[in-house]
Amino acid sequence: MGFKNLNISYQYRSDQESGNIIKDFYIPVLSQTKIYKRAVGYFSSGSLMLAAKGISELIDKGGKMQLIASPRLNEKDIEAIELGYRLREDVIEDSIIRSITKPTTLLMKERFNYLAWLIANEQLDIKIAMTRNVLSYGLYHEKIGIMEDWENNKIAFSGSSNETEGGLYNNFESIDVFCNWQDGDDIRVQRKELDFEKLWGNSTSQLEIIEFPQVAKERLLSYRTSQYAERDPEIEVTHVDINKSNLNTPRMPENLEIRDYQKEAIKSWFRNECKGLLEMATGTGKTITAITAVTKLWEVTQRLAVIVVCPYTHLVDQWVKDLKKYNMSPLIAYNSRNLWEEDVNNHITAFQSGAINHFCLITTNATFSLPHMQVILRKLNKNVVFIADEAHHLGAESSRKLLIEEFPYRLALSATPNRWYDEDGTDSLLSYFGNQVVFQFGLEKAIGKYLTEYYYHPHIIYLDEDESEKYYEVTRKIVKLFPKDGNFKNDDSKGLTSLLIERARILSRARNKLIKLKELLSNRKDSLYNIVYCGDSSVDGERQIDAVSKLLGNDLDMKIHSFTSREDAIQRKELLERFETGDLQALIAIKCLDEGVDVPATQNAYILASSTNPREFIQRRGRVLRKHPQKKYSYIHDFIVLPRELDQIELIEPTLFNMERNIVKRELTRLSEFADLARNGPLAHEEIAKVKHAYNLLNF
Structure with a gap:
């Protein structure tokens, strides 16, 4: 039996007035299909699920499938290619791997299983379509399908704009269907098949076709189980087991x-x-x-x-x-x-x-x-x-x-x-x-029994000459705007807030932090289990996290990697595993290691930037102190930036002194709390006391 014996409608929609798309179209047609040619637009887990609708019959009957999709490159991917940081092929490969998210439902697992079976049986071939000028952000975004039965009858269909890569089994799906044995449809089927063949053969002028990465193929194969469902789970699974x-x-x-x-x-x-x-x-x-x-x-x-x-x-x-x-x-x-x-x-x-x-x-x-x-x-x-x-x-x-x-x-x-x-x-x-x-x-009860004891090393950092000049310039503007009665006008308040943020950034991105970090690690280049917490500010036009990565990776030749929002869930898991085994010596983070990420192997934490929000530094300390067989103690290096040398503080005017004193007071809350529970608490407090004395905060 071929396509001509099927009752095929010219259109199918999710409202089911014209028939159930899976039950009445995909399953019966694919059960008679010799070759299934499919273009799904973006490459994603959603589009893979869309392409895998009803293909269990295709597996059984030995049919073959050709699939074309376009990688979804983000702005950082494009930038990496444009600036030559990475090869285009590597960026595309990462994008595809990033798009194959772990299946979380029975439907998703079974659809991935279908594709894995097709790959294993050499019944599925996937290709990736790219615009020839990848920097243009252009995407191949057609959504078409062509089926051919064993009697050479052909069906073509095209998806509506609602058939998006987010529509896994969809919010609303609509397809128009054309059969080459029906009057008027033959030319449409020929046109769509010709377009697909030109694309598959890399003969489309504005597009380039590349092979599907082997590592992505292996990722899909990992979802193969010992058997596959005989019927599409979207039809069969309509109740709870x-x-x-x-x-x-x-x-x-x-x-x-x-x-x-x-x-x-x-x-x-x-x-x-x-x-x-x-x-x-x-x-x-x-x-x-x-x-x-x-x-x-x-x-x-x-x-x-x-x-x-x-x-x-x-x-x-x-x-x-x-x-x-x-x-x-x-x-x-x-x-x-x-x-x-x-x-x-x-x-x-x-x-x-x-x-x-x-x-x-x-x-x-x-x-x-x-x-x-x-x-x-x-x-x-x-x-x-x-x-x-x-x-x-x-x-x-x-x-x-x-x-x-x-x-x-x-x-x-x-x-x-x-x-x-x-x-x-x-x-x-x-x-x-x-x-x-x-x-x-709290920590005071847990340290020593359920969390490791730790040593705390506060490091006082000073602004260099250029930074000090900028700091004083901004501070003078703040003094002029700061009302003596404490009552702000709306315009004044906005301007003051902007200046306060600017001044805080000067302290956050102090160059001497990197100099001190290099000094601390120069004799520990072979050490393992290091985490460096950076700020999101820039140093001389370069993000602090990138500057730290270059310092540790290039200057000190350490094995390091960033751990930020730039790394997806799969990459983060791999990074944590490498860190645990010692393959990576250091992780460089901004905030992504603050809540919920278990990194118990961490022995040394270098806090280059920390907000005055108690939650942030409490979370970080607890994360560093987790117990691990490879460590006895943890070591925390905390960087506090002061706008001037301590012996210069007594020379400044009272208004400026009080402003700086309030800034230092907020930092000292963290430093004092960290020192209180440290094994070397008295020594740490001695270092902190120098700052307290200079700013008349001995009773704080």
């Missing part, structure tokens, strides 16, 4: 020893009717404490929906690993709603109807705040526990309005629950979680 869901109920892991303070935290939470906030230092096991509490609650209720919200995707991934240790199989919800919405809806419906007694959902703050997620979650009312990791992020006015009052059980986790300069946000957040910090376990 109730038996499986009931099996994956919370259960304590074997051989897991819960620490005494964690047990006390759980008891305190239960005493407060399963509401409250745990204020526990970074590295003391907040996540394990929370999941154990949930497991104990399940043992009591035997019916429980678990909702976990995290600020970052990497925290979601870490939670998933820990939840699985407790026999839970969490639904993961972030990125495109098409990846998770159906699964989440089905589980909530099954839970509300009593068909299942448990499910676990983990999501990000951003996804939790989306209107459609809010609508879905508000269907729940009883037997729900809501967990907020790094809960202080939810204290912002826009976020706390979305917290769901119907959830009876609530647990907040944070090492630093107080929001900086936001008492209302702190109070509102605490109110939602039961008006109580039910348990506190």
Whole structure:
């Protein structure tokens, strides 16, 4: 049987008035297809899923598939090519790898499995289309398909503008279909096939076709399982597997020893009717404490929906690993709603109807705040526990309005629950979680038992001559604008804020920081497990993080890598693994190592830049102090920049002295707190005392 025996419509739309696209078009047509030629626009996990619709029959019948897509280069990729930092092929390869995100739903996993089977059977060939002038940001963005059956009949179809790479199985999909045996359609089919063939053969004038990178092919092959579903899961999976869901109920892991303070935290939470906030230092096991509490609650209720919200995707991934240790199989919800919405809806419906007694959902703050997620979650009312990791992020006015009052059980986790300069946000957040910090376990209790002891070395850095002149110039402008009565006019306030920011940047990007860093590491070029925290400012037109990378990588010949927003999740995971094994000696970061990233091997931290926000330096210190078999102590080097030499301070006028004194006072809060708990605390305080004495802050 060929295409002519099928009942094919001229158009298919997601409203199903003209037929179900998967069931009535893709599956029956591909079951008769010898060669399937497909162009999907952007190369992404979404477009791969789109291309893999209904192809299980193609695998069975030995059909072949040709796929063309265009890499989605970002601004940094283009810049790297334009400035010659990296070869174009390497940038494109990284872009493609970056686009193949880990499948998170049954639908996504099975579609990737289909493609992996085609690759393994040599039934799939993929090529990448680039505009010949890659710097123009142009993209090949056609969305067409051509099918040919074993009797040489041909069908062509084109996707609507709604068929985007975000439409994995889509919000709304529409295709127009042409058959070469029908009057008027033959010329259309010929035209689309000719365009595809010219493209595949690299004969299209404005486009260049390159081979699919081997490393990307291997990434797709890694998603192949021992078998594949006979029918597309979008058709088959329309309900929750109730038996499986009931099996994956919370259960304590074997051989897991819960620490005494964690047990006390759980008891305190239960005493407060399963509401409250745990204020526990970074590295003391907040996540394990929370999941154990949930497991104990399940043992009591035997019916429980678990909702976990995290600020970052990497925290979601870490939670998933820990939840699985407790026999839970969490639904993961972030990125495109098409990846998770159906699964989440089905589980909530099954839970509300009593068909299942448990499910676990983990999501990000951003996804939790989306209107459609809010609508879905508000269907729940009883037997729900809501967990907020790094809960202080939810204290912002826009976020706390979305917290769901119907959830009876609530647990907040944070090492630093107080929001900086936001008492209302702190109070509102605490109110939602039961008006109580039910348990506190700070660094002073954890150091030496659950966290490593540390040595603290504050380094006083001075501005050089050029920087000092600029600093004084800006400060003089500030003095003129600063009203004696303290009452600002709107225009004055804006101008003053701008000048204060400019002056802070002068201190942040002080050149002598790099000189001191080089001095500290020159005799430790072979050392391992170093982290350098940089600011986002520039030194002589160069970002501080790039200047530090050149210093360590080129001048000192150390094996280093940046750890920033420029690196995607896959790259970050690889970097952390290399750091752990000692293949990388140092990671250079701005803020990406502040919350939720486990780097326990870290022995030496160099803090070139730090805000006066207590949360930032508390998080950083706790992260450095995590225990690891390879270290006995941790070492923290902290850089404080002063605008002038200490012996010059007594010469300046009172107004300027008071301004500088306030700046130094904010820095000294961090320095003093770090020194208090350090093994070399008295020596560290001696260094700090020099600054306190010069600025008359001995009682601070």
